[in-house]
Amino acid sequence: MSDSTLRSFRYGDELIRFRVRAHAGRTAQRIAIHVEPEGGILVDAPAQATDAAILAAVRRRAAWISRHIADSRQRMAQVLPREHVSGESLLYLGRRYQLKVVIDAEGPVTARMRGGYIAVRTAQGEPALIRSALDAWYATRAREVLAARMASLAASLKWVRTPPPLRLQPMKRQWGSCSPTGRLTLNPHLVKAPRECIDYVIVHELCHLKEHNHGPRFHRLLEVKMPGWRAVKERLDALAEQILRT
Numbered sequence: 001m002s003d004s005t006l007r008s009f010r011y012g013d014e015l016i017r018f019r020v021r022a023h024a025g026r027t028a029q030r031i032a033i034h035v036e037p038e039g040g041i042l043v044d045a046p047a048q049a050t051d052a053a054i055l056a057a058v059r060r061r062a063a064w065i066s067r068h069i070a071d072s073r074q075r076m077a078q079v080l081p082r083e084h085v086s087g088e089s090l091l092y093l094g095r096r097y098q099l100k101v102v103i104d105a106e107g108p109v110t111a112r113m114r115g116g117y118i119a120v121r122t123a124q125g126e127p128a129l130i131r132s133a134l135d136a137w138y139a140t141r142a143r144e145v146l147a148a149r150m151a152s153l154a155a156s157l158k159w160v161r162t163p164p165p166l167r168l169q170p171m172k173r174q175w176g177s178c179s180p181t182g183r184l185t186l187n188p189h190l191v192k193a194p195r196e197c198i199d200y201v202i203v204h205e206l207c208h209l210k211e212h213n214h215g216p217r218f219h220r221l222l223e224v225k226m227p228g229w230r231a232v233k234e235r236l237d238a239l240a241e242q243i244l245r246t
């Protein structure tokens with residue numbers, strides 16, 4: 001058995017990564033696909049299997065793989081709850097900040113950013129209190145940042161006459177959507193992602209105001225308005241698990 005190599009393929013909007021382990025000799029007669037408990041995809045293949053054959057085998061089972069990745073993400077989210085103690089790492093606009101819990105018997109529960117910290121003041125160190133203070137802080141930041149980016153990006157696109165109605169809705173598997181009537185929904189967790197990733201999601205959804213599907217015209221439009229969007233999307237995909245595990 002040689003070391004595994006990392007490969008990937010696209011399935012709809014998803015980038016699915018998988019590792020291939022080549023087996024010499026009689027151990028593997030055919031290509032076998034496993035989903036590991038943490039959601040990793042491992043492909044055991046006979047040493048003589050070509051890259052194309054492996055890719056074809058994985059693509060054939062793409063729907064099944066995608067479903068299992070989603071399931072294991074959900075399981076992981078349940079088994080690894082956030083602890084909300086000082087020192088915990090928090091993401092905001094793609095940067096890491098440390099959570100600092102300050103116990104303060106007086107005064108209201110507050111959360112604010114100070115230098116490299118996001119400081120939460122509470123009367124007790126109860127995780128639920130800290131959690132709700134953090135949620136409120138993130139929600140406020142998300143409203144401000146996402147609305148501002150949306151206004152600015154919408155103004156730069158000819159086909160958007162007025163910024164569309166914007167709704168923020170926490171979602172497990174989606175960054176945003178655009179309704180047939182032109183209402184945009186964004187995942188507030190996006191505020192944890194780097195600015196260019198936020199812009200990518202917003203430009204993607206604004207392009208849907210003109211092209212309602214993911215056909216070639218949509219992708220041409222996106223390419224013109226945001227050259228290099230694929231790399232940005234991959235950056236966001238790579239962060240998804242961390243960002244959405246809250």
Ligand SMILES: [Zn+2]
Pocket residue numbers: 204208214
């Ligand atoms: Zn889309």
